[in-house]
Structures are given as structure tokens and as C-alpha cells.
Amino acid sequence: MPPIVSLKDISKRFANGTEAVGGVSLAIRRGDFTSLLGPSGCGKSTVLRLIAGLTPPSGGTVAWTDARASGGRPLGFVFQEPTLMPWARVLDNVLLPLRLAGARGPKAENQARAALARVGLEGFERSFPRQLSGGMKMRVSIARAVVTTPLLLLMDEPFAALDEITRLKLNDDLLALWRQQGFGAVFVTHSVFESVYLSNRILVMSPRPGRIAADFEIDAPYPRGAEFRLSPEYASHCAAVSAALAQAMAA
Amino acid sequence: MSRSLDSLLPALVGLAGLAAWEAAVRIADIPPYELPAPSAIALELVTDGDLLGRALLFTLATTALALAAAVLGAGALAIMFAQSRLLERSLFPYAIVLQVTPIVAVAPLIIIWVDNTLVALLICAWIVAFFPILSNTLIGLKSTDRNLVALFKIYGASRWQELRLLRLPSAMPFFLAGLRISGGLSLIGAVVAEFVAGAGGRESGLAYRILEAGYRLEMPRMFAALFLISAVGVAIYLSLAALSDRLLRHWHESATRDEE
Numbered sequence: 001m002p003p004i005v006s007l008k009d010i011s012k013r014f015a016n017g018t019e020a021v022g023g024v025s026l027a028i029r030r031g032d033f034t035s036l037l038g039p040s041g042c043g044k045s046t047v048l049r050l051i052a053g054l055t056p057p058s059g060g061t062v063a064w065t066d067a068r069a070s071g072g073r074p075l076g077f078v079f080q081e082p083t084l085m086p087w088a089r090v091l092d093n094v095l096l097p098l099r100l101a102g103a104r105g106p107k108a109e110n111q112a113r114a115a116l117a118r119v120g121l122e123g124f125e126r127s128f129p130r131q132l133s134g135g136m137k138m139r140v141s142i143a144r145a146v147v148t149t150p151l152l153l154l155m156d157e158p159f160a161a162l163d164e165i166t167r168l169k170l171n172d173d174l175l176a177l178w179r180q181q182g183f184g185a186v187f188v189t190h191s192v193f194e195s196v197y198l199s200n201r202i203l204v205m206s207p208r209p210g211r212i213a214a215d216f217e218i219d220a221p222y223p224r225g226a227e228f229r230l231s232p233e234y235a236s237h238c239a240a241v242s243a244a245l246a247q248a249m250a251a
Numbered sequence: 252m253s254r255s256l257d258s259l260l261p262a263l264v265g266l267a268g269l270a271a272w273e274a275a276v277r278i279a280d281i282p283p284y285e286l287p288a289p290s291a292i293a294l295e296l297v298t299d300g301d302l303l304g305r306a307l308l309f310t311l312a313t314t315a316l317a318l319a320a321a322v323l324g325a326g327a328l329a330i331m332f333a334q335s336r337l338l339e340r341s342l343f344p345y346a347i348v349l350q351v352t353p354i355v356a357v358a359p360l361i362i363i364w365v366d367n368t369l370v371a372l373l374i375c376a377w378i379v380a381f382f383p384i385l386s387n388t389l390i391g392l393k394s395t396d397r398n399l400v401a402l403f404k405i406y407g408a409s410r411w412q413e414l415r416l417l418r419l420p421s422a423m424p425f426f427l428a429g430l431r432i433s434g435g436l437s438l439i440g441a442v443v444a445e446f447v448a449g450a451g452g453r454e455s456g457l458a459y460r461i462l463e464a465g466y467r468l469e470m471p472r473m474f475a476a477l478f479l480i481s482a483v484g485v486a487i488y489l490s491l492a493a494l495s496d497r498l499l500r501h502w503h504e505s506a507t508r509d510e511e
Contacts, residue, residue: 054401077405083398086502087420099416100406128501 002065003027004151004184005051010060012046020046022209028152033178033185035195035202039249043210044188048154052077066151076145078155082137084129091125094144115147118177135166146177152184171198179222192245196237197229204241206248213248216241287471292478295471303460307479310441310456313369317376318437325381329388350382354440358447368453372444379440383432391425392418424503427495434487442480
């Protein structure tokens with residue numbers, strides 16, 4: 001399958017001289033769930049921002065295969081915080097990407113309602129973000145990211161601030177959404193366990209400057225459930241990824 | 252319970268103060284040209300209602316127009332400054348100069364240059380009132396959530412969409428805080444300008460009546476006009492606070508209540 005987007009020898013040096021990313025090449029395929037795993041400050045968020053076009057690379061190229069990519073990029077982005085507009089109701093927050101693309105009226109609204117239903121939030125359309133819990137706000141954020149049926153969903157440690165119970169539930173719901181919509185997913189995290197559970201591919205990054213230190217295929221079949229977390233296969237993947245992470249940090 | 256107490260307590264204090272004042276004037280037999288009793292002031296408000304009412308309307312109109320002009324002018328400037336760093340750097344220092352120059356010092360010039368009294372007063376009140384709106388709104392426009400800005404960029408939002416759907420709403424609490432300050436300041440600006448204009452013999456609103464009553468030693472009328480100015484100030488504050496509450500109650504911490 002051709003990649004949705006490929007990065008070739010991407011480097012990023014900030015104005016203050018920090019070399020955040022040094023020579024990263026990777027291709028994101030449709031249907032892949034790729035985790036970027038690494039310690040804080042290893043440039044994994046920067047890689048995400050480079051893919052999203054939020055910051056230009058200092059060297060190398062970001063190439064999109066799909067023609068749609070030339071205009072507005074066919075991607076959704078989920079930040080570490082829910083990043084909702086606090087003055088707008090839940091439905092209007094989810095409608096935002098459609099509105100910005102010039103879509104309005106009942107068709108767009110139905111699309112937004114459907115996206116909210118997919119993340120389990122029907123009935124909360126008229127609520128304001130402040131009336132929701134942290135987990136529910138994150139669900140709104142995910143609904144907003146998938147409402148345009150993007151080719152690629154970029155997520156920057158979206159569940160890092162949530163409690164364990166909420167996080168595990170959101171992991172499962174995210175996987176279900178991914179299998180249902182078939183977008184390519186890039187998930188930045190610093191949790192080995194989370195990355196092994198979610199991904200079929202894990203890229204371990206080493207810090208300063210950020211490079212890809214190891215590339216794992218996690219070939220366990222989906223759907224994955226609670227039993228996968230308890231399986232010896234899961235444990236051995238976690239052990240291997242942890243070892244690679246420790247090595248990357250020592251290097 | 253506590254809310255009704257909130258208005259009851261100050262009302263009681265006010266009544267007690269007035270009663271003590273009335274009693275003091277009567278017992279010590281203070282002549283009205285030194286300190287009129289509250290009853291005399293109230294009587295003056297009724298008997299000279301026509302004259303004072305016209306003065307009240309004039310001052311109110313000046314203040315409201317100046318505030319409206321400050322909202323439009325400072326709001327537009329803030330939006331322009333937020334869009335263009337160059338414009339902000341070239342013009343903002345002059346906004347500061349205008350702000351720090353005492354209006355009493357500038358008002359005589361404006362009143363000499365501008366023939367129409369109302370327009371002259373408006374300019375003075377505007378100068379005093381525009382800065383808090385300008386600087387607050389500008390800070391608000393610049394403190395938009397960076398990730399939301401990034402999101403708008405990802406979806407290819409135009410500058411206009413970003414301004415209308417993101418920057419203006421997120422600047423709203425800042426703007427409203429500036430508006431509350433400017434509301435009081437526009438009254439002060441109008442009153443100061445009326446004094447300056449009044450000193451030159453130009454008839455205007457409540458401050459002019461105070462000046463005039465002072466010359467004539469008509470203390471009850473002076474107090475009555477003073478009372479009306481305070482009432483205008485309180486009314487402006489309360490209505491702007493109510494407006495701010497209404498606009499922000501769904502989302503901003505300053506206006507939301509816990510028991511929702």
C-alpha cells in the first residue's frame with residue numbers, strides 16, 4: 001500500500017540553535033497505527049508538527065501521496081490538552097473543521113452529530129466544554145479530529161493527563177474508531193505499555209537530536225482487548241520495546 | 252439568602268448614614284450653604300428636577316457616546332495592531348502618550364479648538380476612555396491558545412476566519428474587563444471636560460451645574476448634581492457588569508457559577 005505521507009531525511013533546528021530532529025525518514029501507510037515513542041524532549045512532538053505542516057523542516061522533505069493534500073491537508077490533530085473553544089458548545093466545536101472548509105447547514109451538522117455519536121457523546125451536543133470531565137473533553141477533541149474523515153490522524157500524547165481508568169477506556173474506543181474509519185494514525189506517547197497495546201508499528205526515538213533508534217512491528221491481531229494486556233506476547237513486546245527505549249536514552 | 256443580604260447590608264448602612272447626617276444638621280443647626288441636610292437635597296432634586304434632568308441627560312449622552320466611540324475606535328485599533336506588528340510598533344507609543352497626558356491639561360486646548368461643546372466634551376471623554384479598551388483587547392487578541400491557532404492553521408483557515416471565530420471570542424473577557432474600566436473613565440472624562448468648558452462659560456451637563464451652584468452658594472443643588480453624577484457612575488458600572496456576566500456566563504471562570 002502506498003504511504004499517505006513520507007518524511008525523507010527530515011531535520012529541524014530551532015532559531016535558538018537547538019537541534020530537535022536530526023535526519024528522520026519514515027512513511028505512514030494507510031491503515032497503520034504508528035506510535036512515536038520516546039522520552040520527553042526527543043523531538044517526537046516536533047515530528048508530528050512537521051507532518052502537520054505547523055512548522056517547516058530545516059532540511060529534508062515531507063511528501064504527501066494523495067492529491068487532496070496539496071490544498072487543505074487531509075488530517076486531524078489531537079493535542080495533549082483537549083484544546084476546545086470554551087465559548088462554543090460541544091456541537092460547534094466539532095463543527096469547526098467543517099465550517100472552516102465552508103460547509104454549513106444540516107448536512108454538516110449531521111456529520112458532526114455522527115462524529116460525536118462515534119465517540120459516545122450523543123446527548124452532549126448542547127453542553128459547554130467546562131461542563132464535561134477531562135475524558136469527555138478529550139472525546140470531543142477526537143470527534144472534531146475525525147469529523148472530516150481524514151486520511152491521517154495525528155495525536156500528541158492525547159491521554160497523558162487522564163487517569164488510568166479513563167485512559168484504558170479511551171485506548172479501546174480509539175482503536176475501534178481507527179478500525180472503523182481506516183485512517184492512518186500517528187500516536188506520540190512516552191508510555192511503552194500504551195504504544196504496544198495500540199500500535200502495529202512502534203518507532204522508538206532517541207533524544208537530542210531526535211532520531212529513529214528502533215522500528216518494531218507489533219503483529220498481534222486486532223481487535224485487542226483486556227486479554228491481550230495479560231498475554232505473554234504483550235509482555236515480551238513490552239520488554240523488547242523497553243530495552244530499545246533504554247538503549248536509545250543511553251546513547 | 253446571601254445575595255439578598257449583599258444588597259440589604261449596604262442599603263442599611265446608607266440609610267443609617269443619611270439619618271445621622273440629617274440629625275447632625277438639625278441638631279447642630281448647620282446652615283444649608285455650609286452643609287445641606289439630605290432632605291433639602293432631596294427637595295432640590297424634586298423642585299429643580301427639570302433643570303437637573305436636562306443636565307443629567309446631557310452628561311449621560313456625552314458619557315455614553317464617548318464610551319461607544321471608545322469601543323469602536325479602540326476595538327478597531329486593537330484589531331489592526333493585532334494583525335500588524337509594524338502598525339502596533341509605530342502607533343502604540345502615541346496611544347500611551349495620549350493616555351498619560353492628564354486630560355485637565357489638554358481639555359482647555361480642545362475646548363478652544365472645537366466650537367461645538369458636545370463634540371469637544373466627547374473628544375475629551377474619548378481620550379480618557381479609549382486606552383483600557385485598547386490595551387486590554389490587544390492583550391486578549393494576542394493571548395489566544397496557541398494550539399487552537401495551530402488547529403485553525405491545519406484546517407487552512409483564512410485570517411478573517413481566525414479573527415472572527417477564534418481571536419475575537421477569546422479576547423472577549425479581556426475586552427469586557429477593559430470596558431468596565433472605560434465606562435467609569437468616560438464619565439470622569441466627560442465631567443472634567445464639563446468643568447473646563449464651564450469655567451469658560453459654556454453651559455453643559457451636571458458638572459456645569461455643580462460649578463454654577465458653587466459660584467452661587469446653592470449648596471443643595473451642588474449636592475443634588477453630585478448625587479446624580481455618582482448615580483450615573485454606579486448605573487454605568489452595574490450595567491457593564493451585567494453585560495459582561497451575560498456574555499461570559501456559559502464559559503468564562505469570571506462569570507460562571509459553580510452550581511450548574
